[in-house]
Amino acid sequence: MLINRVFYMNDGKWKTLPLWGQLLFDLGYSLGSLNSSENCIVVGIALPTRAYAASLTAMGVVAGRLSLFINSNDVLTRFQQLASLTIGTSLIYRKPDKVVKGIFEGIEEDKGCSGIRLRAGSQCYILPPSLALQVEIPTKEFTSPPKRSDRRTSNEVSPFLSLFLGKEVAKAVTLQSKIDCVMIGSLGRLKEEVNETQFAVKDSSGTFISGTFQDVIRVRRFSSHEAYRSDIYHVHSNENVGSYQETPLVAIFDGATSFLKSREMWQNSHHIALFDQTETEFDAGVQAFNEGFTKNRLDGLDLNKPVKVPIKLPISIYQERRK
C-alpha cells in the first residue's frame, strides 16, 4: 500500500493525492506503527485549514497499525480485556459470515489453553485467544438476551480496501474491531469528509477503484454493524469517554478547541494536535502545546522512522512520560 498511489476526485478526474495529504497520512502511519512504549508522542502541526487533516491522519494511523498485521500485542491486550469482564457482559462475536450477539460466560481452560466462553441463545462458543480481536464489547449492554442471536452479514471486502491494504489484511479488517484512533472535532464536517470524499487506487489493469475514508478508518459512529477501527467524538461532547473500553493508540484533535478541551481525557494515547492557523483559539492551543513541551518533554523520540516533512508546514514533535 502506497499513499502516493492514492487519487482523489476533482472535476470528474482522478488526481494524485497532494503532498500535504501524504504528509498527514505519513504522520499518522508513523504513530500507528509504533509498538507499545512507556512514553506518549505528542505532535503539534500548524495548518492553513483543518479540512481533511484529521481524516487523512486517521487513515495513516489505521494503515500503520495494520502494517504490523497481526499484532500479537493487540490480540493479547484484547484477550486480557475480555478476560477481566464481569460474567454476563454483552459481547459481539464477528464471524466471517455473521455477527453473533451473546453473553460472556467467563474464561474456559481446556488442555492448558484458555478460551472465551460466549453464550448465544442455546449455542455456546469457546473462542481461542487468537480470535480475541473478533470479539467486541458493544457500546451499550443488551437490555435482554437477543431474540435472534446472530444475523447474516455480507462477507464482501470492498475492492478499494483490498487494493489499499492488501487482500489478507482487508479481510481481517472486516472481522476485527479495534479502536486504533479517536478523532475529536466537528461531527458534521468529519462525517461528510469521511463518507463522501471519493478516493481511488489503480488496479493491475489501470482501472481506478474508488472508495472513501470510511472504507479504511471504519469510524464506529458511522458504521451500522461493520467492524470498526476508529471513532469520533464531538468537540463539545458530554459523552462519558472515561468509561471507554479501549485506550486508542492515537487521539487526533481536530482544532485547538478540541485539544484544549479534551487532551486530558486521552492521556494514555499518543496525541496529534491539528491547529488551524485561522481559528480563533489557535494561539491558546499552541500556547498549551508549548507549555506541555516545556514541562513534560523527555529526551529522544521513540519513532521507528522519522516523519517525512516534504513540505513546509510547522510541526513540533516530542515525547512525554505516559500518565
Place this chain on the structure above:
Amino acid sequence: MKHISMAVADKLYTCATSGSVHKHKVYHTAFNEFCTMINKLEHVLEEDTQDDYWQNLLRELKRYRFLLNTSPLPLNSYTTSLLSYVEDSLKKCHYSFPKSSHLVQEVFNKLFILSGLQDNPLLEAIIGLVSEQGHTALLIKEPSLLPIVETELGKYPTLRHIELVNIHQLRGAQHYQSLFVVGHSRLYPEYVLNSPRAIDIHLIRYSWLSDIWKPKSIFLQLYMQSNGINDKVAEDVRTQYEGQQLHSYKDIETDIFFEINWDHVTKKIVTQVQEDTNQEQILARLYLLANEQSVFLDSNGSTKGYVLDLEGDEDEDEELHQVKHIELSKVRPGMFLILRTEGGGEYIIPIADKILGEKAVQLRAKQEHWKILLREAVLKRGITDVSIELLYEDANRANEINVRNWMSNKTIRPQDDKDFRAILGLVGLQDKEQEYLNAAEQIESAHRKAGFYIRDQLLKRVVDADIQELHKKGFLDFELPASGGGDGGSLTALRIEHISLEVFSVPVSRLGHLIKIKDK
C-alpha cells in the same frame, strides 16, 4: 469551518507553502509632514495631552491619519469636516492654550495642503503592481470604508476586478492569486500573513513606518526541517511617488495604531443609557457592530443569542447551521448578531404571543402576577431573607442571583419545578399552583416554537442572501413573513466588530436595543 473540497484545500496549502510576501514602501511629502506634525504635537504637549481639549483634537487627527494609512483613499478624503474641526479648535486654543496655538496652526496648514490634493499614493502603488491576470483582492482594515474604497477602485478600469475583503473572510476558504494588504502588518491578525490566502501578498505601507515583519515562530522547537511559508519574504520593493527621492525622508516611527477608540465609544454610549436609574439594572457587555450600531447584551455568558456564523463549526447540538442559538460567551467578533430592528430588541415574545393567540394576554398576566408578588416580597423583606425563606420552602437553587433572575422579566420561570413551587408558596399562590405551572409551560412552549420559526425563516433568507454583499456591507436585513405564526417585522444581522471586556450596569429595557454610534 465549513466543508470544502479537496481541490480547494489543496489551493489553501499551495498559498501557505508556496506563497510569498512582498513588501512595498510609498512616500508622499505632504502626508509625511502631516503625520510627523501630529507626532511633534504629542511630543511637545507631553502631559497636556490628558486634557479633554487635546484628547478630542488628537483623536480626530489620528483617526484621519489612521484611515489614510490603512486605506487607499485620496489624501483629501474627510478633510472638509476635519479642517473645519481643526479651525474651531484653533480658535479655542488661542484662549485656552495660547502657547501651543502655533502648533495647531501648523497642523491646520498641513491639513489645508492635503485638502487640496487628490493624490492617492497607496492606490498608485497598487496600480503599479496589479496584474489583470488571476483572482485579486484588497484587504480592508476598516470595514465601514468598503463602499468608499470600492468607489475609488471603480475609477480605474484596471482595478475593477479587485475584490474587497475583510479580515474575517480570510479565515474561510477564499483564496487569491494576489492579495494587497495596506498599512502596517501589526494592524492585521497573524493569520493574514502567516497562513496566507494568496500566492502573492503585497504589503504596502508608507515608508516612514518601520515594519520588520517576519514569520512568527509557532512552536518552541520545530521537528527537523519543517517550516512555515513565510521564510519567503521578498526584499522591500520601493515604489516611488511623484519623483521623490526615497533617501530624502527621515524614517520616523509613527504611531498609526489608533484604530477605533473602543473605550471612548463605549464610555459615550454607556453614559447615554445609564441616565435612567429608576429601572431594574443589569450587568451587560457592549457589542459594537457594523453600520455604526451597538447593542448591550446580558453579561451572563450562559444567556443565549441568535448569530449568523458564516465560517463556524457546528453547534453543541452538532447541527451545522449558519444560524445558531448560542451562549453569548461563545459569540466572537466576525459573527453576525441577529437583532430586531423594529419594536425593540425582543423578537421572541411577539411571535410567541402570536402562537399563543387569544390566551396570550391571560397567560402573560399570570406570569407577571407572581413576579410582581415576588418583587414586592423582596422589597419588603430583602433579597437575602427571601432567598432563605425559599430554601425553607424546599427550593433547590434559591440564592440572591437566582432570585434576581426569577424576578426579572427576562425569564419565564425557574428551571426547577421545586423552585417555582416554593416561590408560589411564598407569595401565597399555593392554591393555584397547577394553574401557574401550566401557564408557564405554555409560554415556554410558545417561546421554543417562536425560536424555531425565527431560525427557520433566517435560514431561508441566508440561503438566498448574497454573502459577498453581506461581508461588504456588514449587515443584512431580514423581513419575517406575517404568516406562519409570526407577526412579520424585521430583523437585522450585523457583524460584530468589537465586544467590550468590561461589564456595565444598564437598565434592563436597553438590552438588545440597537444604539447608533454617533462618534467613533
